[in-house]
Amino acid sequence: MGRRIINRRPGKGGALFWGALPFLAVLVLYVTFSALRLAENPNDKLLPAFSTIADTVHRLAFVPDSRSGQVLLWADTASSLTRLGLGLLVSTVIGLVLGIGTGLIPYVRAGLSPFIAVLSLIPPMAVLPILFIVFGLDELSKVVLIVIGIAPFLVRDMAMRVEAIPSELVIKAQTLGANTWQIVTRLVLPSVWPKLMDSLRLSLGPAWLFLISAEAIAAQDGLGYRIFLVRRYLAMDVILPYVVWITLLAFCMDWALRYANRRLCPWLERGAS
Amino acid sequence: MRSSLKRVLGLTLGVAGMVAATCSPALSAEKKDFKVAWSIYAGWMPWGYAADSGLMKKWADKYGISVEIVQINDYVESINQYTAGAFDGCVMTNMDALTIPAAGGVDSTSLISGDFSNGNDGIVLKKGKTVADLKGQKINLVELSVSHYLLARALDTVKLKEKDVSVVNTSDADIVSVFTSSADSTAVVTWNPQLAEVSAVKGATKVFDSSKIPGEIIDLMVVNSATLKDNPKLGKALVGVWYEMMAKMEAGDQGMLEAMAKASGTDLAGYKAQLVTTKMFYKPADAVTFTTSAQLPKTMDMVRSFSFEHGLLGEGAKTKDAVGIAFPGGKTIGDAKNVKLRFDAEFMKLAADGKL
Numbered sequence: 001m002g003r004r005i006i007n008r009r010p011g012k013g014g015a016l017f018w019g020a021l022p023f024l025a026v027l028v029l030y031v032t033f034s035a036l037r038l039a040e041n042p043n044d045k046l047l048p049a050f051s052t053i054a055d056t057v058h059r060l061a062f063v064p065d066s067r068s069g070q071v072l073l074w075a076d077t078a079s080s081l082t083r084l085g086l087g088l089l090v091s092t093v094i095g096l097v098l099g100i101g102t103g104l105i106p107y108v109r110a111g112l113s114p115f116i117a118v119l120s121l122i123p124p125m126a127v128l129p130i131l132f133i134v135f136g137l138d139e140l141s142k143v144v145l146i147v148i149g150i151a152p153f154l155v156r157d158m159a160m161r162v163e164a165i166p167s168e169l170v171i172k173a174q175t176l177g178a179n180t181w182q183i184v185t186r187l188v189l190p191s192v193w194p195k196l197m198d199s200l201r202l203s204l205g206p207a208w209l210f211l212i213s214a215e216a217i218a219a220q221d222g223l224g225y226r227i228f229l230v231r232r233y234l235a236m237d238v239i240l241p242y243v244v245w246i247t248l249l250a251f252c253m254d255w256a257l258r259y260a261n262r263r264l265c266p267w268l269e270r271g272a273s
Numbered sequence: 274m275r276s277s278l279k280r281v282l283g284l285t286l287g288v289a290g291m292v293a294a295t296c297s298p299a300l301s302a303e304k305k306d307f308k309v310a311w312s313i314y315a316g317w318m319p320w321g322y323a324a325d326s327g328l329m330k331k332w333a334d335k336y337g338i339s340v341e342i343v344q345i346n347d348y349v350e351s352i353n354q355y356t357a358g359a360f361d362g363c364v365m366t367n368m369d370a371l372t373i374p375a376a377g378g379v380d381s382t383s384l385i386s387g388d389f390s391n392g393n394d395g396i397v398l399k400k401g402k403t404v405a406d407l408k409g410q411k412i413n414l415v416e417l418s419v420s421h422y423l424l425a426r427a428l429d430t431v432k433l434k435e436k437d438v439s440v441v442n443t444s445d446a447d448i449v450s451v452f453t454s455s456a457d458s459t460a461v462v463t464w465n466p467q468l469a470e471v472s473a474v475k476g477a478t479k480v481f482d483s484s485k486i487p488g489e490i491i492d493l494m495v496v497n498s499a500t501l502k503d504n505p506k507l508g509k510a511l512v513g514v515w516y517e518m519m520a521k522m523e524a525g526d527q528g529m530l531e532a533m534a535k536a537s538g539t540d541l542a543g544y545k546a547q548l549v550t551t552k553m554f555y556k557p558a559d560a561v562t563f564t565t566s567a568q569l570p571k572t573m574d575m576v577r578s579f580s581f582e583h584g585l586l587g588e589g590a591k592t593k594d595a596v597g598i599a600f601p602g603g604k605t606i607g608d609a610k611n612v613k614l615r616f617d618a619e620f621m622k623l624a625a626d627g628k629l
Contacts, residue, residue, distance in 0.1 A: 043378020043613075045587065046357050056588050067435070067583075129450055136457040137413070137441065218413065218443040218451065229442055232417050233372045233585050234353050 048237040056237040072226065073245070080223040081249070083139060084211050087146025091207075092200060094151045099158020099196075100188055104180075113159070120152030124210060132218065142214040149210040150203040157199045161192045194265040201257045204250055212246075303503050308341045309362040309496075309511070310355055312348040315465060315547035316388040316492045317364045318533035319518040325532065332514040336506040355379075355495070361507065362496035366419050368576050370495050372585040375596050375613035380498040382615045384508055385515050386560045390464070390490040392550030394423050395482030397452070397471045399459045404480050405431045407460060413443040413451055414462035419490050422579050424462050426489070427481040452477075465547050466539065484550070488563070489572050492551075498615060512620040513629040516557050523555035557624035564618040565601045573598050574606055 010018055034047035048056075061073040068075075101108040102116070124145055131148070135141035165188065173183050215224030223246055230238045261268070311320040323329040324342035333340040343360070345351035355363035356374045362384070365373070374381045398406060404427050414420040425435060438460075443451060445467060451458045452471045461471050472479045483490050494511060501508050521529050534544035554560035563569070580586055581593035589595065597612035599605045601619070605612055623629050 041378040043376070043587070043589070045377040052588060059588070129447065132447065132451060133454040136455055137443075137451060138457060216444065217447050218441055220439065220441050225442060229416055231353075232349055232415075233587075234356055234377055235587070237588055 045234045045236055048240075052237050053241055056235075057241050060238065060241070076221055076223045076226050076242075077245070077249070079221045080211060080215070083142045083214075083222070084146065084207060086139075086143045087150075087211070088200065088203075088207060090143065090147050091151040091154055091203070092196065094147070095154025095158050095199070096192075096196060098155045100162055100184060100192070102155065103159035103162025104184065104188060109159070116152055116155050120156055122148075124149040125213060128213070128217065137218045142211065142219075145210045145214045146207050149206050153203060153206075154196070154199055158192060158196060161195045162188055165191050190265070190267065194261050194268045197257055197261040197265075201254050204253055204257075208246065208250055304500075305337070306339045306341070307361045307500075307504070307507050308343060308359070309494075310343050310345050310351040310360040311364045312345050312351050313537055314348070314364070314492065315393065315537065315544070315551045316553060318537050318544075319515065319522065319529075320364065321536045322529055322533055323514050323518060325536075326529070328514050328517060329510075332510045332517070335513070336510045338504070338506050338510060340507070340510055349373075355497075361500045362494060362511065364492065364494055367491040367493060367573065368419055368422055368580065370493055371573070371577060371596065371598065371614050372417075372580045374495065375598075376580075376586045376590070378613065380613050380615075381495045382498045382501050382617050383493040383564075384496050384501065384511060384617055384620055385494040386554060386564045386616075386621070387492045387494060387515070388551050388553040389488050389492065389563075390419075390483040390550070391487055391552040392482045392484040393465045393468065393547065394419060394463070394490055395468045395472070395479050396424065396427055396460070396462045397468070397474075397477050397479050399452075399474070399477050401460075402478050402480065403431075404428070405433070406480070407431075408433055408437050410460045411439050411441055411457070412460040412462060413441050413448055413458050415445050415448075416440055416442040417583060417585060420462040420464065421583070422576065423481070423483060423486070423490070425579055426486050426575075430481075430485075465550060466537075466543070469546070482550075487552070488568060489575065491572075501617075508617075508620040509623065509629055512557075512624050516621075516624045516629075519553070519555045519557075522553070557621045561618045561621045561625050564616055564621065569616060570598075570600050570604060570606055573600075577607065 030047065031050075034049055037044045037047050038049055057073075060071075062071065064070060065072050098112065098116070102112050103109070127148065128145060131141045131144055135144050169187060170183065173187050178186065211222075212224030212227070215222040216228040219225040223242055227239050227242050309320075311317050313321075320342055321344060324344075329340055329342055345354065348365075349369075351360075351363050352365050352369055352373045354360055355365075356377050356379050358379075364387075367383070370381060370383060396404070396407070396412075398410070400406065401410075407424075407428065412424065414424060421440070424438075424440070428435060428437070443461075445463065448461055448463050449467050449470045452461045453474050463471060468479075468482075471477060494515070496507065496511070518529070530544065531541055534541045537544055537547075539547075554563060577586070577593050577596070577598065581590060581595075586593070586595050594607040595611065596614065597605050597607040597609055599612045599615040601616060
């Protein structure tokens with residue numbers, strides 16, 4: 001009897017190979033289908049050849065658009081990231097303030113906790129028409145959609161993290177003479193800040209989802225706007241690179257948050273090791 | 274380790290091959306079963322009726338084939354599906370026929386010129402009474418659609434350019450709520466039934482509509498050219514059923530009109546109101562005259578110029594001639610070696626001559 005499969009581990013090179021395999025498989029599938037369809041119809045738009053995609057990317061990323069004079073990819077990226085950044089920033093502030101409030105102060109908890117619990121269950125996409133009516137069609141409603149989408153989650157998560165701080169620590173801080181504000185700044189914030197960063201990382205996916213949905217409905221620029229615009233004439237040579245670009249941006253944001261968390265809150269890992 | 278790697282690789286390639294084999298585009302040849310897609314629009318409602326009333330089956334049986342008529346909820350999605358090869362035919366406007374299947378290399382034939390928009394598409398303003406008042410306004414519309422084309426044509430009439438306005442891409446599902454309830458939205462371009470609702474907003478003025486550019490926004494039944502060439506029976510069955518329905522509609526068949534009104538989510542009065550702004554070609558002879566007229570190539574030239582200027586002919590198109598368009602009688606515009614959109618009048622002529 002050989003070693004059980006649960007005890008067999010790939011080596012360093014092996015791990016790299018197994019990690020790359022799904023990517024390679026997708027790539028091989030794409031190239032195969034693309035070649036098949038292009039052999040049948042050289043103008044096929046569904047699965048364009050990599051050379052076509054490269055031409056399109058060159059036009060989108062380096063050549064100013066003939067109509068607007070802007071370089072589309074960067075203009076779209078800038079407006080999308082501005083909306084996303086604002087949405088995340090506002091959500092983080094709300095999450096921090098209300099989370100610590102409801103987690104630490106019983107009166108605030110009694111007043112707000114049920115309300116936030118209900119609020120967090122409203123599917124944000126369902127209130128989108130209301131948002132457009134109340135906040136107009138411009139930037140505000142797109143940012144608000146992101147905030148409504150992720151802030152309740154952040155608030156609830158923060159409140160739970162605050163409640164999970166060992167009560168011994170809170171009592172100790174009080175016996176050392178700390179007032180409430182000092183407890184917040186010296187005990188609660190350092191304990192929950194890194195957790196907030198982690199929750200924010202988990203919220204990135206939904207935040208992108210809400211951003212792109214809002215841009216699909218009414219917009220003049222943005223990454224989601226472009227995808228839904230060219231979808232009209234099946235320009236997969238634009239859509240595919242945009243999807244890859246959005247994925248890359250999301251990945252970089254996730255990595256940056258994780259890195260910043262490690263750098264800014266070294267006490268997190270010191271305890272663990 | 275070695276052998277397991279090989280096995281995995283072999284398996285991956287095997288699966289890839291299998292998927293590739295099943296997903297590769299269907300080769301055209303003589304066949305018996307066809308699928309045609311349609312979506313809700315005043316001038317296309319008869320297709321739904323053809324399927325429900327059994328008329329389609331009657332005509333398909335006559336030619337020994339079967340034709341499945343499938344309703345797709347999203348108009349653009351139906352054209353994309355057709356372009357990808359999932360359907361043998363699909364209803365669409367002349368502009369979308371050029372920019373989606375034809376520009377995508379799918380050789381397509383317009384089998385039936387069903388109607389043209391004669392007021393079904395329009396521009397509505399909250400502030401201002403004329404097209405010239407559009408200057409500097411933010412306009413909600415579905416970008417790159419016939420609405421966008423209508424806007425460009427309207428701006429032409431007062432010597433304005435698209436640069437003089439700013440367009441906001443807005444989904445057609447939300448355009449009514451946006452215009453009626455948001456103060457940000459002061460101008461929209463849309464089609465019916467949304468057009469009727471935005472025109473009814475208090476203080477709003479319809480400053481331009483498609484009746485001012487008659488015959489430029491045409492609603493067609495488009496089929497795959499290769500499929501039609503190998504299977505003229507499909508063309509005969511579709512044209513046959515269409516003009517039987519047109520005759521019924523012109524005669525004011527109550528049952529048919531009511532069924533179509535219900536299917537389009539309105540009542541008989543509402544549907545009739547939509548038909549007023551839709552110039553239906555009830556008689557095949559009228560459709561033949563329209564399709565063979567010298568005006569159609571001129572219209573298509575304007576449409577392709579607009580499409581090219583907005584990048585709708587695709588990355589490879591260096592001039593507006595990139596995609597060739599053929600008209601009855603052998604006239605073509607654009608690249609004669611790359612004709613991808615063909616206007617046909619032969620099948621409609623058969624109907625006009627009573628030979629179906």
